[in-house]
Amino acid sequence: MTSPDTQRPRPGADIIRTALRRNVGAMVRGTVLMGLYQAGETAFPIALGLIVEHTMRDRSLGALGLSIGALAVIITTVSLSWRFGMRVLQKANTTEAHHWRVRVAACGLQPVARDVDLKSGEVLTIATEDADQTADIIEVVPLLISSLVAVAVAAVALGLADVRLGLLVIVGTVAILSVLSVMSKRIGDSTREHQARVARAGAKVADLITGLRPLHGFGGNHQAFRAYRRVSTEARHQAITVARVNGVYAGTALALNAVLAGAVTLTAGWLAFDGRITIGELVMAVGLAQFIMEPLRLFSEMPKYVMTARASADRMALVLAAPPVTVPGKGHPDAGSDxxxxxxxxxxxxxxxxxxxxxxxxxxxxxxxxxxxxxxxxxxxxxxxxxxxxxxxxxxxxxxxxxxxxxxxxxxxxxxxxxxxxxxxxxxxxxxxxxxxxxxxxxxxxxxxxxxxxxxxxxxxxxxxxxxxxxxxxxxxxxxxxxxxxxxxxxxxxxxxxxxxxxxxxxxxxxxxxxxxxxxxxxxxxxxxxxxxxxxxxxxxxxxxxxxxxxxxxxxxxxxxxxxxx
CATH class of the missing domain: 3.40.50.300 (P-loop containing nucleotide triphosphate hydrolases)
Structure with a gap:
């Protein structure tokens, strides 16, 4: 049976699946550590609410000391889990990017069928930028899951205080992701076109450098430079379009997250004023409303990174799935050198x-x-x-x-x-x-x-x-x-x-x-x-x-x- 490392990947989805399958162990470890980090972050405002609740009730130095010790444990857990979690994920990310760079470079050195329009400059871009962006999926998935853990813990904690607060977080999160998932498709299309134009510009400049001496010989260097500037300008316009789409996406995500946080805060204030939650639960709700914006922001950005990784994987598939110029045999020449x-x-x-x-x-x-x-x-x-x-x-x-x-x-x-x-x-x-x-x-x-x-x-x-x-x-x-x-x-x-x-x-x-x-x-x-x-x-x-x-x-x-x- 052909192993994933020796067979030629087909579409970009296969490349993504291969990368994920190869790094399951690192992703599980990273997910556990980053989930622990997000749970610790979520536990901080919860702990503050409990401290306020018990301190106001007991008013003892022992309770205060115990609370400070609990906060120290939470902070230590948050710090160490982030440190070691990101170390695991980034090591897997860079190793995977290296693997695909080598694969693309190896395929680029092999002659392919003439009907495949791949220039050396394009292969260079695919072997660097696209390989790195594809490998980012190794970090994206654990961060996505850990962000989901944070939102789930916050929803449960708020739901224990008042079920309406928990439902507000869940419904708001689903609504935000629904809106952003539609917008992320536009980002994927724009990014794919931008990468193609940047690759064409890279191929053009590689051709320009290769032929610089003969171009100078007959005065064609200025015309060649104008052709490159035209291709580069097209890439610049597409980059501006991508930046505009990303800006709209980021602005929309931030606004929706802020609306949800504001809604949770106002609802908690109204419930506290109405006497349905305690002051400690109000402190917890306000703290979670502020904290939840970060995992929601991270969670809402994941579709964008997934679409970018998929677009890069599709471009890598152009090289990795390019048909060879010939299917060689397996024999060796006989003795003699005629x-x-x-x-x-x-x-x-x-x-x-x-x-x-x-x-x-x-x-x-x-x-x-x-x-x-x-x-x-x-x-x-x-x-x-x-x-x-x-x-x-x-x-x-x-x-x-x-x-x-x-x-x-x-x-x-x-x-x-x-x-x-x-x-x-x-x-x-x-x-x-x-x-x-x-x-x-x-x-x-x-x-x-x-x-x-x-x-x-x-x-x-x-x-x-x-x-x-x-x-x-x-x-x-x-x-x-x-x-x-x-x-x-x-x-x-x-x-x-x-x-x-x-x-x-x-x-x-x-x-x-x-x-x-x-x-x-x-x-x-x-x-x-x-x-x-x-x-x-x-x-x-x-x-x-x-x-x-x-x-x-x-x-x-x-x-x-x-x-x-x-």
Whole structure:
């Protein structure tokens, strides 16, 4: 049977139920402690009424001392129960929020079907704000129950003094909640729309930051900023709407609570004046009328928090329930590291067929960039095997039969636009900290000048997306990371487009030396890399049209010579 932690949640209601079920123990403990806190708070005005009643009747120092001791016990109970109750609930809340942040992040790292419109900025918002707001349900439910305990204790105490006072509290509470439950639905709708617009604004700014350098290059940064400002303005207008709705809700709740408290106070005063309740009971009723406003306020705010948590859970479900790009198999590649592309038809590829033997260094000269990109996507499993004709085999096994983890461990496809992360040069090259070939990878990728340029060496701090590195440095850093992974099969897509010719020549030799005896495929039109390869496959119009060494093709194929010669 699939556990709740491994299955994909479906709608937001399932996420809420999973969160509640996982924290039953903490919520029970928190509910007991917070109920004890609310009962103690309610007992305080009751105790004051009893003290007044007995003190006026007995007029003894012993009774007064006993009353002070009782108040001290109540105050101590209130203080400790609140302290430990909130500690239990907040620990469960933060732990649950962490769990959902990790789940959303893990799903965000997996490719999903193309018809799911989720951008990285939206996933970031969902993994932070929405995860936190969903986990708030862990605190909301115990506080809701404890507030109900306080209202119930107050109603019983007032009912013992006079049944009309108890009924007034019960009827008033039901009326207040009925009004506020209707208003909370509007809050849920407004909050859901606000979260969606904030997420879109986050996605827009993430796209803006990613493309900032090329935007500056052709003067499109101002237009991009205007587009972001438009999206952000829409989010601001929706935020104002949410604030207005919340303000009306809070104002209405406060007014209704005040009306109920006033009604209880006036009714108690009238009953005392009429001689139907004692002075002590009047003091108790007035104290409870003032106290009851706080649990009623808390109680009346719970529907709003529940609707907000539900709206956030629905947004998380968009990520967690997004269909994967493919349903992977469970197999592992057989021994050997050959790569075979058999009659693959996808995008610009037309019945593409070639084979790379284990330990061979092959370069693919693609005349059309679209064909190169489509081939890299297919090999990287960014395109599900069922979405293209033909087959790709690694170690003699079809990709469709292999698990994603097995493919990633055996075959690495390094894109030409590999991401650079905030951290250091070392953590970008070896994120797991387990590579044994970091120095060799640094040397082969000619990243040595970047390391030598800074006193910190490999520990030099890298800003988000490599903002403090040049284009060529970022590309070499990405190449070093791919080489340090030391996988059985390595596919490099245009690894040297941002470096000069001399550096490119050195990198080509470095890759060939470091990868000697390991299967390596380079999709490139770089003469240096083509010349280093054992053989070159010419990819033109989606098929392999020629195969030979680089120098043989230069002397026999005019089209090839014109395409790659610099």
């Amino acid at each position: 790569l075979e592309v058999d009659c693959v038809r996808h995008g610009a590829l037309r019945k593409l067929r070639f084979q790379v033997s284990a330990g061979e260094f092959v370069a693919i000269a693609a005349y059309q960039p679209r064909a190169a990109a489509d081939l890299a996507s297919v090999l990287a499993v960014n395109v599900p095997p069922e979405a293209y004709e033909g087959a790709v085999r690694v170690g003699g096994r079809d990709l469709a039969d292999l698990s994603v983890e097995a493919v990633r461990a055996h075959l690495l496809v390094n894109p030409y636009d590999g991401e650079i992360f905030a951290g250091s040069l070392r953590t970008n090259i070896d994120p797991s900290g387990t590579s044994r070939t970091v120095p060799e990878a640094v040397e082969a990728s000619m990243l040595t000048d970047v390391v030598a340029l800074h006193r910190e060496g490999l520990d030099y701090a890298v800003r988000d997306r490599g903002a403090n590195l040049s284009g060529g440095q970022r590309q070499r850093l990405s190449l070093a990371r791919a080489l340090a992974a030391d996988t059985d099969v390595l596919v490099l897509h245009d690894p040297t487009t941002a470096v000069d010719a001399v550096t490119e020549q050195l990198i080509a030799r470095g890759i060939a030396n470091l990868r000697r005896g390991r299967t390596t495929v380079v999709i490139t039109n770089s003469p240096a890399l083509l010349d280093t390869a054992d053989r070159v496959l010419v990819l033109d119009d989606g098929v392999i049209t020629a195969e030979a060494t680089h120098r043989t093709l230069l002397s026999t194929d005019e089209t090839y010579c014109a395409a790659v010669a610099r």
